[in-house]
Amino acid sequence: EVSITKFPADERKIIAKAHDKYKKARAGIINTRHGQIHTPAFMPVGTKGTVKAMLPESVQTTGADIILGNTYHLMLQPGAKRVFKLGGLHKFMNWSKPLLTDSGGFQVMSLSKLRKITEEGVIFNSHIDGSKFMLSPESSTEIQYLLGSTITMAFDECTPYPSTYEQAKSSMELTSRWAKRSRKAFYSRDGYGQFGIIQGSIYNDLRLKSALDLIELDFEGYAIGGLAVGEGQELMFKVLDYAPDLLPINKPRYLMGVGKPADIIGAVQRGIDMFDCVIPTRSGRNGQAFTKYGVVNIRNSKYKEDNTPLEEDCLCPACKNYTKAYLHYLVKVKEILGAMLMTWHNLMYFQKLMLRIREYIAQGKDFDFIS
Numbered sequence: 001e002v003s004i005t006k007f008p009a010d011e012r013k014i015i016a017k018a019h020d021k022y023k024k025a026r027a028g029i030i031n032t033r034h035g036q037i038h039t040p041a042f043m044p045v046g047t048k049g050t051v052k053a054m055l056p057e058s059v060q061t062t063g064a065d066i067i068l069g070n071t072y073h074l075m076l077q078p079g080a081k082r083v084f085k086l087g088g089l090h091k092f093m094n095w096s097k098p099l100l101t102d103s104g105g106f107q108v109m110s111l112s113k114l115r116k117i118t119e120e121g122v123i124f125n126s127h128i129d130g131s132k133f134m135l136s137p138e139s140s141t142e143i144q145y146l147l148g149s150t151i152t153m154a155f156d157e158c159t160p161y162p163s164t165y166e167q168a169k170s171s172m173e174l175t176s177r178w179a180k181r182s183r184k185a186f187y188s189r190d191g192y193g194q195f196g197i198i199q200g201s202i203y204n205d206l207r208l209k210s211a212l213d214l215i216e217l218d219f220e221g222y223a224i225g226g227l228a229v230g231e232g233q234e235l236m237f238k239v240l241d242y243a244p245d246l247l248p249i250n251k252p253r254y255l256m257g258v259g260k261p262a263d264i265i266g267a268v269q270r271g272i273d274m275f276d277c278v279i280p281t282r283s284g285r286n287g288q289a290f291t292k293y294g295v296v297n298i299r300n301s302k303y304k305e306d307n308t309p310l311e312e313d314c315l316c317p318a319c320k321n322y323t324k325a326y327l328h329y330l331v332k333v334k335e336i337l338g339a340m341l342m343t344w345h346n347l348m349y350f351q352k353l354m355l356r357i358r359e360y361i362a363q364g365k366d367f368d369f370i371s
């Protein structure tokens with residue numbers, strides 16, 4: 001396959017327009033040191049070295065090939081050097097398949113109170129005990145190496161939404177300088193990869209410049225950052241109508257932080273290969289179950305004597321062995337088993353969705369009605 005950047009600019013536009021809704025969807029396999037990733041792929045979020053309320057072997061039974069961890073949280077506790085000394089994150093959390101770690105900038109902005117952005121990096125106070133830390137392209141890349149991440153994310157600045165053109169431009173330019181330093185700091189080994197993250201907010205010329213800057217660094221894959229930050233689905237899809245096409249056609253494209261089933265389907269149709277989102281786990285713990293009948297708020301009193309499973313044909317333990325009445329009760333009385341079963345079901349639902357999308361793409365069938 002030819003990477004799209006080899007075409008002159010005007011042809012790039014024609015190629016982007018030529019793709020109709022389904023032509024951009026693609027199914028494939030990413031081979032890594034820790035196993036294969038079938039794409040389109042959904043990565044359950046395991047922020048602190050655990051997918052909350054799940055055993056790693058249970059996460060594996062849902063069909064997940066890869067999970068996400070966070071540099072920011074793990075550097076604060078237990079500390080990257082300690083995880084390294086204990087054999088790395090795979091061993092520490094007993095997950096032998098691929099691990100992708102976010103690079104920390106986004107989490108600093110959404111979690112730590114006091115922080116200062118400088119050319120060098122971000123200086124911040126831990127949201128846990130207020131102690132002072134610095135994250136830079138070099139330190140973030142080194143932390144991810146110490147964790148043993150299969151896929152390391154470049155250190156970027158997630159441009160907030162909304163941003164003026166000027167704000168988005170200078171933020172994107174900072175991300176390009178940090179990407180260069182991240183790439184230089186990366187210790188490349190067979191079967192491990194580093195992904196660049198493009199920014200540029202909703203401005204297509206900034207998105208193009210960001211892509212060109214990062215393509216020069218020849219990353220193993222590319223993420224589209226600066227989305228799922230409050231812009232809404234319509235604006236996100238407007239950016240996704242062209243942004244994936246600016247990236248090399250033969251490398252993985254990862255949309256960070258997305259999303260609900262309908263967001264995932266729309267993004268796959270626009271050429272995205274990888275996703276991560278807290279929704280299935282976080283909303284599961286909050287009593288929301290994703291089902292083919294729609295979202296079930298299990299705390300609703302109408303379920304207190306409902307002796308049927310969430311989904312009669314779902315193979316997860318919640319559906320095989322329990323009823324909505326029991327799940328309603330567990331969540332109401334805040335029993336830990338409630339969080340476990342709801343999470344397990346939602347992760348199974350999301351992986352089934354991805355499996356069906358991969359099958360439909362492989363058969364060349366349209367798939368926008370799935371959700």
Ligand SMILES: CO[C@@H]1O[C@H](CNc2nc3cc4c(=O)[nH]c(N)nc4cc3[nH]2)[C@H]2OC(C)(C)O[C@@H]12
Binds near residue numbers: 102105158226
């Ligand atoms: C639906 O869940 C809410 O939406 C956020 C997920 N949306 C998101 N967009 C992202 C963008 C970037 C980025 O540009 N760069 C880097 N390095 N990482 C990123 C991570 C991101 N995650 C969740 O994060 C909060 C907690 C704000 O609410 C959740």
Ligand SMILES: [Zn+2]
Binds near residue numbers: 311317319344348
């Ligand atoms: Zn189920």
